Amino acid sequence: xxxxxxxxxxxxxxxxxxxxxxxxxxxxxxxxxxxxxxxxxxxxxxxxxxxxxxxxxxxxxxxxxxxxxxxxxxxxxxxxxxxxxxxxxxxxxxxxxxxxxxxxxxxxxxxxxxxxxxxxxxxxxxxxxxxxxxxxxxxxxxxxxxxxxxxxxxxxxxxxxxxxxxxxxxxxxxxxxxxxxxxxxxxxxxxxxxxxxxxxxxxxxxxxxxxxxxxxx
Ligand SMILES: [Zn+2]
Numbered sequence: 001x002x003x004x005x006x007x008x009x010x011x012x013x014x015x016x017x018x019x020x021x022x023x024x025x026x027x028x029x030x031x032x033x034x035x036x037x038x039x040x041x042x043x044x045x046x047x048x049x050x051x052x053x054x055x056x057x058x059x060x061x062x063x064x065x066x067x068x069x070x071x072x073x074x075x076x077x078x079x080x081x082x083x084x085x086x087x088x089x090x091x092x093x094x095x096x097x098x099x100x101x102x103x104x105x106x107x108x109x110x111x112x113x114x115x116x117x118x119x120x121x122x123x124x125x126x127x128x129x130x131x132x133x134x135x136x137x138x139x140x141x142x143x144x145x146x147x148x149x150x151x152x153x154x155x156x157x158x159x160x161x162x163x164x165x166x167x168x169x170x171x172x173x174x175x176x177x178x179x180x181x182x183x184x185x186x187x188x189x190x191x192x193x194x195x196x197x198x199x200x201x202x203x204x205x206x207x208x209x210x211x212x213x214x215x216x217x
Pocket of ligand 1: 130131132133134135152153154155156
């Protein structure tokens with residue numbers, strides 16, 4: 001099984017990824033990691049990417065497709081995988097489907113974690129972490145709150161704020177994300193492949209829904 005992940009910032013993607021990985025052994029392919037891996041490998045194509053990024057430019061669709069193809073070819077595709085951060089526009093969808101076809105695969109499902117801007121903002125602004133054990137909490141969402149306000153449940157020490165995001169920065173990131181993925185989402189909606197999860201819920205509750213919708217439980 002293979003999935004494409006579409007999730008605006010603060011939709012809880014990290015939790016879903018971790019659970020899919022831990023419970024079902026999914027490989028997580030992040031477009032950003034694919035770029036970084038190639039750059040640090042020092043491969044020929046990695047050096048091309050490095051030069052483009054050094055100039056502050058974007059990797060074009062052809063090159064991105066090539067990198068995704070290399071990555072997929074390096075994996076055991078009998079293991080389920082999820083792709084995150086790619087494809088982000090219709091041209092990339094076409095590229096990706098061409099790559100999958102060569103591998104005798106097709107996109108199985110597109111996982112869309114739907115969250116409204118306001119809830120996302122609460123998550124971002126409410127994030128606090130324990131400086132000792134790194135456990136994350138949230139003071140604004142109504143779940144993931146520490147038992148005693150401002151104190152780590154385990155270490156009994158004060159929690160610290162984790163985000164540099166301001167309201168404006170978050171809202172801008174959110175809008176850019178939704179605009180850039182809208183076409184991809186609509187394309188797969190028409191094909192009946194989109195699984196929509198209510199991202200305003202606690203991700204562990206949302207994950208139970210996802211398991212049912214994916215038919216893995
Ligand atoms: Zn702690």
